[in-house]
Amino acid sequence: METLGLTINGEAVEVLIDPATTLQQFLHDNLGMTGTKEGCGAGLCGCCTVMVDGMAVKSCLVLALQVRGKSVQTIEGLAPEEILDPVQQAFIENGAIQCGYCSAGMIMSSKAYLQENPHPSESQVRHALSGNLCRCTGYHKIVKAVLSAGEK
Amino acid sequence: METMDTFKYFPTKTVNEACELLSQYGQEAKLLGGGQSLVNLMKQNLVMPSTIIDIKGLSDLDYIRYDKKDGLRIGALSTHRSVETSDVVKENFAMLAEMERTLASVAVRNWGTVGGSLAHADPASDLAATLLALHAQVTLTRSAGERVVSLDDFFVDYFETALQPDELLTEIHIPNSGRGNGFYYKFAQRATDLAVVSVAVYLVLDPDAQSRCQDIRIVMGSVGPTPLRSKRGEDLLKGQAITGALIEAAARVSAEDAQPTTDTNGSEEYKRELVHVLVTRSIKEAATRAAAP
Numbered sequence: 001m002e003t004l005g006l007t008i009n010g011e012a013v014e015v016l017i018d019p020a021t022t023l024q025q026f027l028h029d030n031l032g033m034t035g036t037k038e039g040c041g042a043g044l045c046g047c048c049t050v051m052v053d054g055m056a057v058k059s060c061l062v063l064a065l066q067v068r069g070k071s072v073q074t075i076e077g078l079a080p081e082e083i084l085d086p087v088q089q090a091f092i093e094n095g096a097i098q099c100g101y102c103s104a105g106m107i108m109s110s111k112a113y114l115q116e117n118p119h120p121s122e123s124q125v126r127h128a129l130s131g132n133l134c135r136c137t138g139y140h141k142i143v144k145a146v147l148s149a150g151e152k
Numbered sequence: 153m154e155t156m157d158t159f160k161y162f163p164t165k166t167v168n169e170a171c172e173l174l175s176q177y178g179q180e181a182k183l184l185g186g187g188q189s190l191v192n193l194m195k196q197n198l199v200m201p202s203t204i205i206d207i208k209g210l211s212d213l214d215y216i217r218y219d220k221k222d223g224l225r226i227g228a229l230s231t232h233r234s235v236e237t238s239d240v241v242k243e244n245f246a247m248l249a250e251m252e253r254t255l256a257s258v259a260v261r262n263w264g265t266v267g268g269s270l271a272h273a274d275p276a277s278d279l280a281a282t283l284l285a286l287h288a289q290v291t292l293t294r295s296a297g298e299r300v301v302s303l304d305d306f307f308v309d310y311f312e313t314a315l316q317p318d319e320l321l322t323e324i325h326i327p328n329s330g331r332g333n334g335f336y337y338k339f340a341q342r343a344t345d346l347a348v349v350s351v352a353v354y355l356v357l358d359p360d361a362q363s364r365c366q367d368i369r370i371v372m373g374s375v376g377p378t379p380l381r382s383k384r385g386e387d388l389l390k391g392q393a394i395t396g397a398l399i400e401a402a403a404r405v406s407a408e409d410a411q412p413t414t415d416t417n418g419s420e421e422y423k424r425e426l427v428h429v430l431v432t433r434s435i436k437e438a439a440t441r442a443a444a445p
Binding site for chain 2: 002018019020022025041042043044046049052055056057058060061062063065066068109112113127128130131132
């Protein structure tokens, strides 16, 4: 077991973990933060997307120990005190949600991208979200939601 | 859910520290950069190292330096994303930045490292094909010293490189040839997939006769155990005036030189035809770019 200290959604956390734990397993299984889902587990679907020091990463392919001392943001951290993030609000307003399995990852990727480029074009949004799969195929409304969040 | 066997974990801060650990644990250890390939293999129990030496924290190897004479030097721990967004890369090696935009997805490029990608040696690697076209070489470091190896000699077989168990890939160097330009053409089913077939061409025009090809590299990805050069295709064009007929001939021999296998992405025949088309288009685009002022 190894000691892991990091910040999750602004809160300092220190735990003992098995080195063979991915960041996704750590968040989902060890901490019970079930918003960060494992879809494919191979870095293809994007359901496990979280931000590390403001950058989108696939938490299923990152060892938890690799984010020692870093700041991790998950979907749970976007709406403290239940006030929704503008990106979440835009997803609701645009009906950019069907079964919901991909939503957390979609929103985290969108959030990271909008921080980098607050007013993207449609093709830029599609490129930025190419690593997030929606198996309901609801891409059109998701792109619309991100564009509308970018306008705010 | 896929799980990994547990392992001894050593985070490192310096190249020396990593080399020391490598010389101690060599055969049983795996170096971990961003892990975008390795963690995936470990989760499927295809690779089960008893020791992980984590080199992601080697900030000394996270750099991109450009000098007109010396060319481009990229530290092995630079992320794909930093290569993609680097101004000196975009200005001087546009095909390298463009290639990065086709490599997996933003989140993978944010964490994955260029050194790790080369050491993984997937024959479908976008980075490997592009760097091979750009005449790149790599520095391999061990406790006792370092050696520089041309990428031509680095890739040995499927997922196999010239790296010895106690060596660490520390730097990628592209000696700038100054006048050349190139193009990376990736054919994939979905935006974030590995290539079905890819082609990287880098071309230098004769400074005294702009229609003449002085030097060219034609590299094909996903069609053999390593990224492959079509040296016959290159030889057809070297020193010659570039004509449609010559490009067609080079593309034809490239398709012969490719070693594709039939798989779920397509038949051998289909992939050879793709090589033919992609090489044709890539040479044309590289020549157009090289001729642009």
